[in-house]
Amino acid sequence: MRIGVIGGGIAGLTAAALAQRNGHDVTVYESSREWGGCAGKFERGDYLFPAGATLGMGFERGGLHDRVLRYLDETVSVRPLREVMHIHLEGQTVVYHQERDRFLAELEFKFPAFAPQIRSFLFEMWADFEALRPLFEQLPALPFRSVEDVWTAVSGIRPASLHIGPKLYRPLQKTLEHHRLDGTEFERLIDGILLDSLQTGARDASHVLAAVALSIYHEGAFYVEGGLYQLAHALERAFRNDGGEALLGRQIMSVGRVSDGWLLTDRRGRLDIVDTVVSAIPLEATSRLLVGKDAERFNRQYARQLRQTQWGTFSLYVTLPEHVCHDRPLFQQVYTSHLPSGHAFISMSAGGDVLRTDQPERTVTVSTHVDLSEWKDWKQRAVYEKLEHEWTERLLEAVRIGFPEWTGQSSVLLPGGPGAWVKYTRRPNGAVGGYAQTPGQALFHAASYRTKLPNFFICGDTVFPGAGTIGAMTSGLHVGRALGAKLS
Numbered sequence: 001m002r003i004g005v006i007g008g009g010i011a012g013l014t015a016a017a018l019a020q021r022n023g024h025d026v027t028v029y030e031s032s033r034e035w036g037g038c039a040g041k042f043e044r045g046d047y048l049f050p051a052g053a054t055l056g057m058g059f060e061r062g063g064l065h066d067r068v069l070r071y072l073d074e075t076v077s078v079r080p081l082r083e084v085m086h087i088h089l090e091g092q093t094v095v096y097h098q099e100r101d102r103f104l105a106e107l108e109f110k111f112p113a114f115a116p117q118i119r120s121f122l123f124e125m126w127a128d129f130e131a132l133r134p135l136f137e138q139l140p141a142l143p144f145r146s147v148e149d150v151w152t153a154v155s156g157i158r159p160a161s162l163h164i165g166p167k168l169y170r171p172l173q174k175t176l177e178h179h180r181l182d183g184t185e186f187e188r189l190i191d192g193i194l195l196d197s198l199q200t201g202a203r204d205a206s207h208v209l210a211a212v213a214l215s216i217y218h219e220g221a222f223y224v225e226g227g228l229y230q231l232a233h234a235l236e237r238a239f240r241n242d243g244g245e246a247l248l249g250r251q252i253m254s255v256g257r258v259s260d261g262w263l264l265t266d267r268r269g270r271l272d273i274v275d276t277v278v279s280a281i282p283l284e285a286t287s288r289l290l291v292g293k294d295a296e297r298f299n300r301q302y303a304r305q306l307r308q309t310q311w312g313t314f315s316l317y318v319t320l321p322e323h324v325c326h327d328r329p330l331f332q333q334v335y336t337s338h339l340p341s342g343h344a345f346i347s348m349s350a351g352g353d354v355l356r357t358d359q360p361e362r363t364v365t366v367s368t369h370v371d372l373s374e375w376k377d378w379k380q381r382a383v384y385e386k387l388e389h390e391w392t393e394r395l396l397e398a399v400r401i402g403f404p405e406w407t408g409q410s411s412v413l414l415p416g417g418p419g420a421w422v423k424y425t426r427r428p429n430g431a432v433g434g435y436a437q438t439p440g441q442a443l444f445h446a447a448s449y450r451t452k453l454p455n456f457f458i459c460g461d462t463v464f465p466g467a468g469t470i471g472a473m474t475s476g477l478h479v480g481r482a483l484g485a486k487l488s
Contacts, residue, residue, distance in 0.1 A: 003483070004029065004264050004274035006252045006289070009037025010469050011459040011476040012280025013235035017072055018480025018487065019278075020244040027272070028236075028244065029264070031251035031426050036232035038425060038432055038461070039469055044412050047357045049317045050227035050365055051416075051424070052432065054347035055084070055331055058470045060220030064139070065231060068473060071487050072238035076230045078222040079350065085331035088401055089189055100126065100218045111186050118186055121179040128167065128208065129215035134158050136212070141478040142443050142464050145450040148481070164208060169439045172210045173203040190214065192333055192343040195369060199311055199467055200436035209437045209465075216470075223330055226355030228469060251426070255279075255289045262455070276455040278479055283447060283462045284428040294453055305447045305462060310431035312375060315367040315416040316395040322351075324405040325362045334398040341369040344398040361411060366395050366402075372429055375418045388415050434461035434471070442466070449478045457482060 001024045005016045008030030020026045034040040038052040058065035059078045069075060084096040094110050097103040104122055108115040138156030141149045172194075176182040182203075190210075191202040197213040198205045205213075224230055236246055251267040255277055264272045279286040283302050290298050299306060325348060332346040346366045349356035356363045370391070377383045392415045400406060418430025425432075435441050446464035449457055459475035461467045477487065 001025065001276055001483070002261070002274045003027070003276045003278060004262070004272060005278040005280055006255075006264075006286075007037065007280030007460065008032075008035045008232070008236070008246070008248070009280060009460065009472060010039055010232055010235070011461070011463075011472040012037075012278065013232055013239060014068060014473045014476030015278050015280060015457070015459055015479040015483075016244060016246075017235050017239040017242070018068075018477065018485035019483045020239050020242045021072065022480070022484045022486075024483060026239070026244045027274070028239065028246045029250040029252050029266070030246075030248050031267075032424055033248050034229070034424075035236050035246075035248070036229040038421075038427075039228040039232055039472075040425070041227050041229040042424075044317075044414065046359050047319055047361075047363050047412055048226065048355060049363050049414075050229060050347070052313070052315070052367070053228045053469055054345075054365060056222035056224040056228060056231075057216055057220060057468075058473070059222045059224075062137075063220055064470050064473055064477075067487065068477065069234060072235070074234040074238045076234050077225040079225070081221045081223055081330070083329060084217045084221040085333055086329040087189060087192070087333045087335070089335045090185060094189065096217065098218060098221050103218070107186070111184075114181060114184055114186055117179045117181050121175065121181055122214070124175065124179075125211045125214045126218075128164060128211040131158075131164055132208070132212065139474055139477060141449060142446055143448050145448045146482075149450075167207050168443060170207040171203065171439055172205045172207050175207050175210075176202060188335065188342070192335060195341065195343070196333075196345060197468060198437035199433050200438055204436065204438045206437050206439050206442045209442055223350055225350075225353055231469060252289060254291060255294075256291055257294055257453075276457070276483070278457045278459065280459050280476065281426065282428055282431070282460060283458065284431075285426060286458055288428075290453075297452055301452050302447055304441075304445065305435060308435045308441060310372070310435060311369045311433055312372040312418040312430045313367050313421070313432050314370045314391045314395065314418075315365060315420075316392060316399070317412065317414040317416065318364050318366070318399065319357070319359075319361045319411045319413075320348075320364055320399075320403060320406055321409055322360045322362065324403050324407075325351075328403060332402045334401045336398060336401065338394045338397050339368050340371065344368040344395060346398065346402045359411070363412075364399065366399055368395065368398070370418070372418060372431060375430065378417070378419045378430070384417070384419060388417055391415065391417065432461075433467040435466070437466055449475055450482065
């Protein structure tokens with residue numbers, strides 16, 4: 001079967017590599033000059049920066065990335081983290097330990113007034129995750145769209161999983177209230193953790209998905225040498241080694257049905273005909289590619305998602321002298337009133353990571369969520385430059401909190417607002433991360449990878465299960481399975 005995959009991020013490359021290994025004839029069309037999408041990279045002189053995603057998960061033995069890479073005979077160099085990150089909150093620092101017991105002890109020490117409630121809350125979340133573990137090992141696809149989808153889910157259900165049923169539509173707020181933690185500083189702490197992983201705060205998040213998000217770091221957290229773009233490169237390498245065609249700088253502008261398949265037209269008017277299309281770009285971008293009745297049918301199927309709003313992100317890419325980075329954690333969260341979302345995430349290159357730089361410096365990425373409505377006039381240069389300056393100053397304050405000895409010296413200081421995501425990754429309006437994982441928008445209300453169009457699939461962070469490299473790879477895996485791939 002001739003398959004065209006639109007988008008060379010983690011989701012698209014996963015689907016392409018699995019389909020190619022299964023014997024199909026696959027071509028990947030990536031509009032930019034880099035693989036990885038939101039997990040890509042860029043270079044400035046002697047320095048390399050991850051564009052977006054930084055902290056690695058799923059590389060532990062049996063983790064999703066590990067399973068897919070071993071199936072494809074590929075590897076990525078990673079370093080396990082005993083300390084996932086440091087969280088700076090209201091004048092104190094909480095160490096997010098990879099080991100569960102140490103993390104619980106840290107929280108009980110830092111929040112002594114709420115220690116019993118925190119213990120009971122986390123025990124419930126961790127127990128629910130353990131009950132769900134057999135399901136996650138099967139990697140079911142929601143919502144169900146085929147007999148195979150149902151069978152994959154049913155085969156992962158165990159008696160211990162059944163008590164999760166009543167919690168499927170529970171917001172985490174109810175759980176926090178039950179444990180008398182609503183409105184506390186602890187709630188604010190997990191608010192930032194969940195915003196990064198579920199695109200929504202603690203009160204509105206799905207209880208079930210919050211149980212996963214608050215457990216996943218304890219499965220394994222990793223620093224990826226060079227950056228998470230290495231995962232994309234490993235997928236692309238496996239794909240090419242199996243005979244797939246990987247094309248950079250090929251932006252698909254329209255997709256239309258013809259008598260013998262689907263016609264793909266790129267920016268220069270070049271035409272390709274394929275039997276099957278896999279759109280690994282956001283739903284909004286996919287909608288713009290289709291025309292006529294196919295567009296209408298697609299828009300009806302995904303009407304709920306296409307009405308939803310998404311966050312944007314503002315990032316700052318800086319270099320810091322080695323001496324101010326000594327003994328500082330590789331990953332940090334800074335909670336500050338200077339930022340509307342309340343927090344920023346900081347990631348730093350490890351000492352000796354020459355893929356990032358061979359200079360006596362570290363490359364640092366700091367990012368925060370932004371409301372895209374504030375940036376609606378970003379195409380007006382004066383408006384954009386004003387916003388860029390304001391947000392740069394806000395993130396510089398976060399860097400100063402994370403690196404108290406920093407005096408402001410930097411060889412590189414580059415801001416990246418929503419306009420940069422539009423320009424370099426073709427994200428509509430600069431939206432990244434997918435939709436808020438609330439009970440009304442997640443799980444059985446999420447977007448399926450199976451469209452109602454013949455031989456037309458979708459994957460990526462706007463499709464179940466959502467954001468992050470694990471979520472993106474899972475959606476790509478669902479497409480790969482639908483195309484015949486068998487991953488143990």
